[in-house]
Structures are given as structure tokens and as C-alpha cells.
Amino acid sequence: MDSISVATITPLGHQALRTPRTRDEHLARVLSREDFLLFDGAMGTQLQARGLAAGEIPELLCLTNPQEITEIHAAYVAAGSEVVTTNTFGANRTKLAGHATVEQIFGAAVSCARASGARYVAADIGPTGALLQPMGTLSFDDAYELFAEQVRAADAAGADLFIIETMADLAEAKAALLAAKENSDLPAFVTMTFDEDGRTFLGTTPEVAAATLSALGADVVGINCSLGPADVAPLVRRMMAWASCPVMAQANAGLPHVHDGQTLYSIKPGEYCEAVRGMLDFGVTVIGGCCGTSPDFIAGEKALLEGREVAPRDLCADFAVASAQQLVSIPAGHVGVIGERINPTGKKRLKEALRSGNHDYVMGEAISQTDAGAQILDVNAGLPEIDERATLVRLVSELQGVTTLPLQIDSSDPAAIEAAVRLYPGKPIINSTNGKQESLDAVLPIARHYGCAIVCLTLDEQGIPATAEGRLAVARRIVAACDEIGIPRQDVVVDCLAMAASTDQTAPRAILEAMRLVKRELSGVRCVLGVSNISFGLPFRPLINATFLSAAFAAGLDLAIVNPMNERLMDVVNSWRVLSGEDENAQVYVGAYAGRSDAPAAAASAPAFDTSTSEGIAKTLDSMADTLQKIASQVSGAPAPAAVAQDATPQVTASDDGPESQIRDLVLAGRKGPIPEAVKLILADTDPAHDSMYVINQVLIPALDEVGARFEKGTFFLPQLMASAEAAKAGFTVLRESASTSDVPSKGKIALATVKGDIHDIGKNIVRMLLENYGYDVIDLGRDVDPQAFTDVVVEQHIELAGLSALMTTTVPAMAETIELLHDQAPWCKVIVGGAVLNPEYAEMVGADFYAKDANESARIAGEVLG
Amino acid sequence: MPHGLRIAREALAIGSVSRSEVLRYLGYQGQPLSPELDRRIDDTVARCIRIARSRMCMASYAVREIGAQGVALEGCTLRLTGHDIVEHLADASEVMLFATTLGAGIDRELRRLSLTDALEQVIFDAAATALVERATDAAEARARAYAAEANAYTSWRFSPGYGDLPLGAQGDFLAALDATRQLGITLTPSDLMVPTKSVTALVGIHPTAQPGLVSSCSICSLSDFCTIRQTGRTCRG
Structure with a gap:
């Protein structure tokens, strides 16, 4: 489970249908798929060729070397680019890291681009560089804010459109596109980058990207970067049916390699343009280049477009x-x-x-x-x-x-x-x-x-x-x-x-x-x-x-x-x-149903209980006894006592080989399969003391305690401890389903979290599993949990025991901060800490009440604190 | 003299991992294994290999300067600071940076398991850790081959966060490899990599043979907390 921030949004109300503000008629025709548009090629690799060091913030050059940036743009314009892309790929607040403001960079970048004489200036918006929740830690709202700041700055600086590009995460692309749509009326183009397997790094396919982003109001969708154009072409093709807007492609010039200390790309302009020609044939209308491309590539693409008509496209209406x-x-x-x-x-x-x-x-x-x-x-x-x-x-x-x-x-x-x-x-x-x-x-x-x-x-x-x-x-x-x-x-x-x-x-x-x-x-x-x-x-x-x-x-x-x-x-x-006719040649049907029939499968079907006559009741009881006997023999592996079959009143007596010891053995062996039936058998017996609490306190918990002791001694290792906990959980599940909840009282609430800054949650999840199986209510706040957010939950629910996990030395301070807040605002709450970078001394230093070296120890401490 | 190497992105075909390594990550100390657990580990390792998309990228940079405070490289902003890395790269002419990742599919599976099956998550995590180590070994072997071609030698591999080389170097490290674009590796604000089964590492390219190819526990920042050494082993085997 991960912590999710809930979007803070204002209600939409009626929004007028928006037509994007286009600089001129040609751009409007491009957006309605009536005309082509030629972008530029790479900026980053051009800057590196001019000596930009890897890791430098290239956007700062808009301020320090505007002439040089304009020269790169102008070379593309001379080669035929209608659109030049501002040098702002990473110009968000986080990546600029205080070296300049977003407004300064976009202001300078748009000026550099404008000075090249280009017909249109596209404001470049690249990924934030951080991964969004739930796999990463950046919230959707925070990503949106980073993009919105860029959008406002670009619009104010006089850009003609946005190019949101090199997106690998559909959620991030969506945040950027919403930021563009909600903060400006300029057209927004969105392209994502794909791996050899035809998916983005985060698993999105071209079809999904095209359908989602065009429905969301992207004015153009497509693919950039990724691979060479011959490999990009089939991926772009998969977008065509699902994009209700124009489709664009800006591939790389293949892969880079080093020759005599120079970084070179494998594909030359001629080969590149051949592949682009194929894309124009199936309906791509916006082209350009990405990493490794240069003005020569754009000149080749311009020649491709001469006298060409937009190819017709079939949109899927499914x-x-x-x-x-x-x-x-x-x-x-x-x-x-x-x-x-x-x-x-x-x-x-x-x-x-x-x-x-x-x-x-x-x-x-x-x-x-x-x-x-x-x-x-x-x-x-x-x-x-x-x-x-x-x-x-x-x-x-x-x-x-x-x-x-x-x-x-x-x-x-x-x-x-x-x-x-x-x-x-x-x-x-x-x-x-x-x-x-x-x-x-x-x-x-x-x-x-x-x-x-x-x-x-x-x-x-x-x-x-x-x-x-x-x-x-x-x-x-x-x-x-x-x-x-x-x-x-x-x-x-x-x-x-x-x-x-x-x-x-x-x-x-x-x-x-x-x-x-x-x-x-x-x-x-x-x-x-x-x-x-x-x-x-x-x-x-x-x-x-x-x-x-x-x-x-x-x-x-x-x-x-x-x-x-x-x-x-x-x-x-x-x-x-x-x-x-949907299932062609009935292939799926035959696969699933061949050999099936309606012949009554008497043994397998549930017995029909007839309780309308005394004869019927007797038969029903016989049948129940029969069923119980089968269950008993499954559980013990031996025939059930003969008495059961003879007597209409089922009786199973607990013995050393009874279900209690079976359950104990199964828990110790970590085998959950037969446990539910064994638990049901105990509940079904006539002894009124054999209720849910009996199963928990006399059977399951003692078995878990034995497992814990073996783990402690080293005769069990972690997966065995967990397999046993899993087996016990199968028993608890039966109890919860068969009894009303009041029969299974909670042993107390425990809040768990991996601390702020840390995303390792395995250890915490093991602790959670074990504590749940001891009957505690675990409130799992997830990973990367803010100290105050954790404390708020502890206060609201008056939780008496909290467990915090940290796996990095760098996140131990966040642990100390959380404990300080807890001591201050929830003084009743005891705190256990654990994780790879802690030991008893560190635990004391950060102010914890207990140190648990493993999950088993957490369960022992919970027993001490909560009973 | 080495001639420079850049591998923007390359798939690594890792078809197996060592079972004993997976068991070691699970804290195994020779306990008798039930056939169920035995099979489960094999199945999980196989699934992990199937889901993983092991990729690496690699780039060499010439050493510009080795000072008391750190190592500066030509043509990149990455500055390797700390006593340990200075000592490690003492006579290196060049360093080879590399990054490996198993991809986001592994994280997605770990997340699925965290919501459905804690035991399976633990085993899968151990399998994935073993697998990304193998992938990193494969990348390191490429660096060694590159050095050998120029009659040079590599030192053992060193990663940000090890010794006193700060984790804060991750951002510049990934930028020097263009690893966010090429492999999809991103950083959290606390400099942890996502996908989580990713490794950044470097080896020095040295004119002389280096004393060992395996890192030592003595400068490991986790040595105070290590539970593996108590069992008579190290995390490297």
C-alpha cells in the first residue's frame, strides 16, 4: 500500500468547448489534418557537439549564450523547419534548482527561438525527471504544478504551441497536458518515447497513448526519441486508428557510439528520410527529428513534403x-x-x-x-x-x-x-x-x-x-x-x-x-x-x-x-x-467448452437438502455427516472415526490427532491449503467452548508462537516464518467469515509506515503480515510517509503503538522527526523502529521506545504493549 | 591508450541467477527446506527472469584531476568526492560509469505482490536483487574487456552511497549516462532510484593491475548494521 495524495481541484462547472488559439491559418489546417508541419531536429546533441558537458543544465545557455542557441535554431530554419523547439526540455523549477527562474528561462528561450526567424516557436516541456506515485514519490498535483508553471511562463513569453515530449509515464503526460489545457489556450502536442518492446518504460502501448491523450484533448499526439525511424514507424502506425487528432513522429538518428572521441549516430539523413517517407504514406503529418538529427535531416524531410498530399486515414469508431x-x-x-x-x-x-x-x-x-x-x-x-x-x-x-x-x-x-x-x-x-x-x-x-x-x-x-x-x-x-x-x-x-x-x-x-x-x-x-x-x-x-x-x-x-x-x-x-460471430470459428468457445456436457455430475454437485419431511431431514443429516467425514479424512489423511458414519448427529471429538493438532502441524509446515476445512471442523463440533476465540487462543496463536520460537533459534528462516503466518491467516479468514465480527475482537490498532524519503517497503510489509496474523488491526500508511501525516493518523485514531521502518542512513533523520512529532502530539503512543540501518543504539538515539531486529520481534513487542 | 566507449542502451540477456544467492538474501543459513518452498523459490526466480527487461548503459570519461577532495572528469559535471573514491581511483586515467536496471515491470510486480502476497513479494524481491547484481556483473565485464583491449586494468566496482562517496552524486551520475532517457531510471528527492532494481557503478581504468576485484567491508557504511557478516559471509558472496 502506498500513500496517495488526493487531488485538490476546483469544480469544473461549464467549460466552453475550446478551440486552440492558432498563430495562423496554416497551423489551424495542420491541426485539422489538412496540412503537414515540419519541426526541427535535436537540440541536446547539437549543444554537446559544441562542448556542453554531460550534467550541465543546458537551459541556462539561453541566458548565458543566447547567440549560440539562436544559431542552432537558425540552422534548422535555413534547412526548412517551420517550427523550432525552445531549449527548455528540463526547464522546470526542480531541475533548474534555483539557478534561474522558470520565467527567466522561457522568456530567454522563446526570444532565442523567435530571433531565428522561425514561423512557429514550440515551447518544449520534457519530463520532470521524477517518477509519479504510486511507483515513484512525486504526487500528480505536484507534477501538475511544475508543468503549469512552465505553461504559464511559455504562454507569457509568446510561444505558439507546446510540445510535451519524451514522456514515458502516461500519468505524467496527462498531468502535463492538463496543465497546458487548463492554463493556456495554445495548441498542445504530446509525444511519448517507446522501448524496443513497443511499450514505454512504464508499460504504455502506442494505442493506449493515442486513445488516452487524444481523448484528453491533445491537439497532436505521437512518438519521439525512442529508436531510429525504421523502428519507430511500426509503433506510430499503431497509433493511427486511435488518435482523433494529427499524429507526429520525431525519431532518433539511431544509437550513439564513440569514434575518435566524438559521439556519432548510426543513421544518416538519406536512410532516415526513407523511413519517414513510409510514415507519411500511412498518414503521419507532423515530422522532425530527435537525438542525433541535424539540419541535414530536416532538409531531407522538407524535400519529402514538397508537393505531397496528406494521406487519408481510417479512424476506428469502436x-x-x-x-x-x-x-x-x-x-x-x-x-x-x-x-x-x-x-x-x-x-x-x-x-x-x-x-x-x-x-x-x-x-x-x-x-x-x-x-x-x-x-x-x-x-x-x-x-x-x-x-x-x-x-x-x-x-x-x-x-x-x-x-x-x-x-x-x-x-x-x-x-x-x-x-x-x-x-x-x-x-x-x-x-x-x-x-x-x-x-x-x-x-x-x-x-x-x-x-x-x-x-x-x-x-x-x-x-x-x-x-x-x-x-x-x-x-x-x-x-x-x-x-x-x-x-x-x-x-x-x-x-x-x-x-x-x-x-x-x-x-x-x-x-x-x-x-x-x-x-x-x-x-x-x-x-x-x-x-x-x-x-x-x-x-x-x-x-x-x-x-x-x-x-x-x-x-x-x-x-x-x-x-x-x-x-x-x-x-x-x-x-x-x-x-x-464475434468468436470467429468458435475458437474460444471450443477451447473452453469442448468435452463439457449437461449430464448431472451427481458427486460434484451440492446436495439438495429436503427438510420438508422427517424422512427428508434424516437424509439431510446423513448427507451432512457424510460430508463431514470426507472433510475429516482430508484433514487427517486417515478415515474419520466410524461412529460419525453411523450416527445421524455428527460428532468429531478433539484428540491428539484431531483438527487442533492438524492445524498446528500445518501452520508449522507453512501449508495453508487444508487449514480452512480443519477450522470449520472445530467450529462445527458440539462443544460450545469451541468457538472462534478457542481457535485463536488455543490453536492458532500457540502455533504461531512456536513458529516465532523456531525463527528465533534459527531453525526457521524468513520465508518459513512467513509461510506459517500465511497458513495461520487462512484460519483467521475462516473465522472472520463464519462469525460476526464481534466474535473476533481486535487486539488493538498498530500504525505502520516506511519513513519519508524511503521507498523500501518489504520489511514493513512482513511486519504487517505477521501482526495481522496475531489479530492486530494494522493501519498501513505505506512508504515515503510524511511525519505529520503519520502523526495525524495516530492522533485521530488514538493509536497506541506505531512501527517505523527506514532502510537508508539518509532517511533516519526523517524517522527521528516522526518520533519527535509523535512524542509531542501523541504522547500515549509507543514507537517500535526497525530496518537495515538501525541497531539498539541508533533506535535509542532517534527516540524510539523499542528496537525490533526482525518482524518476529515486532510481534513480541506488540504483545508486550497491547496484550 | 583507451579510445573511449559509449553504450547508449543495450539489452542484457541474463538467463539464470544463482539459487544460493537468492537464498542468502532471504537470510538462509542451511535450514531444511520443504519441497513446497523449494519449488516456490524456483518458480519465482523463473518469473522474475521472465518479467525483467535487463538493460545497461555505459560511458567512459577521462580523469581530469584527482585532488584530495575528489575526482573531476572531462566533459561531465559528475564530481566524485570523498576519501575512499580518491584512494580507489589513485592512478586511474579514465573511469567507466555504468547503470543497469531490470525495468519498471519488476516494480509493478513487487507492488502487485505487496497488495496480494507478502511472502511472494519477499522471494521475488530477493530474486530481483540477485538478478540486477548479475546484470551489473555483466556490465562490469564489458568495462573490464574494454580495459584489457588497451592493456589496462579495472579496479573493483564502486557505487554512490558506498564508503564516503555520497548518494547525492546519483543525479550527476545518471546525467553523465543519459540514463533517465535511455533506461528510464529516475530519482526520488532522497536520491533513491526508481525502478528500484537499478544499480549505478563505476570502475577505474588503471595502467597497473589492481589489488582485488571485490569491494571490502571495511569502508562499507552499513558495516555497523550488517547481519550477513555474522553468518560468516558477505553480501558479495
């Missing part, structure tokens, strides 16, 4: 959304599955998880839905007693750690929606808006501004229309509003709202008819449906859901919001894909 790593498109006629499980409505364990802030359960739901075949995951954190916005933002961040599926941001609070979609690196769906004017006014501008797809519910101030025509009328109004604000039709997803058949049997037909009408009357939009409402109030709901889902697909449903773990529903999806 519904498409994206995470940072994966684009999911649903072509017309195909169907998609949106996993509905991450929504607390009616789900006790999910509510508990969201309230406690321990999101392990949510992560598990995301993983199982991903494995079950969901293509998009719905995320809803709507619980009245929690901070929905903060929780949603944290969930969205954490979910990206466990799944690459795009997310559907589900909330009725526009502020929560905006906070989540603003930070989301990718193109999400918003769930939802509806026909109420208030909702349209609040949500559509968010969808437009952040380039999201949007679910539109067919209800308005008058409620949900009963008829298909009524729903169409609402849909028509919403779609008109989307058209007006500029949300493309393929991003508009209409939900005709499934209603319970048990209360109104005309409802299902009305819903199906409404979908048919929407698809016929409102061309280009898609239909989505939360399917399971249809069966509300009826027994055996999955059957009704499945039948309705088939009918809905036939009526034109594109996206089904369902539980993908329900096999019956996924059977409908998989078989429909055969019938609709």
Missing part, C-alpha cells in the same frame, strides 16, 4: 477505454463484460473492507474478476460513513497495482468522480450521468474535459419512464447534450435500466424494446445494462439473469455489468459470442 497498459475496444456487434463486484451495496465484507481501510479483500475481488474474464472493472466506494472521494481515489490507485483492466468510475458524487478520473492514467468510463439537468450540468463537463466514456441512465426528474418510448426520449435528450458539449458518440453508453420483473412483468420487454430503439434512433451510441436487477425478488436469480442477458444481447446490449464469477452468466456471454 467503443474503447484504456488503462495505462491495456486498451480494451468493443467493436460494434461485439459484447463486453464489466465486473460489478467492487460495489459495497449489499456486500458485508466489502463494506467492512472500505470502512477499515484494509483493502486486501477488494484487491482479491479485482483479481478474481480479472481471471474470470471481465474486460472492465466497475469501482464504487459509496458508503455514507466514509470519505467516498478519498477512498475512491485510493482504490483506483491500488487497483492499478493488481489489474491492467480499465476501470469504470462509479459514483453519484461528481467531486469524487472528478478526483478519480483526473488522476487515472488512461481512459476510464464514468458511471454515471442521467437525464436530470443537475446531473448533466455536473457530470458531462467532467467526461468531456478528461476524455472519458460515460454511462447515461435513462431517468430524469420524473423518474424512470415505464415505456420504451419514454426511455428513448430521455436518452435522446442526454445524447443531444453529449453532442453539444463534444463527447463523441462512441464514448456515450446508454443504460436503459433493468427493473425487477417480480414487481412488473412488463418491465423486461420495455427494457429490451428501449435498447432496440436507442440503437436504431441514436446512431453510434452503445448500450450498457446492470443485468441482475431484473431478477430481484425471485428465487434462483442467476437463471433469470442468464435468460434476460441472452435476450438483451439479441436486443443490442453492448456492455453487460455482471458478476463474472457467475459461471452461468459467463456461459451466456461465451455462447452469444459464437452465435453473433
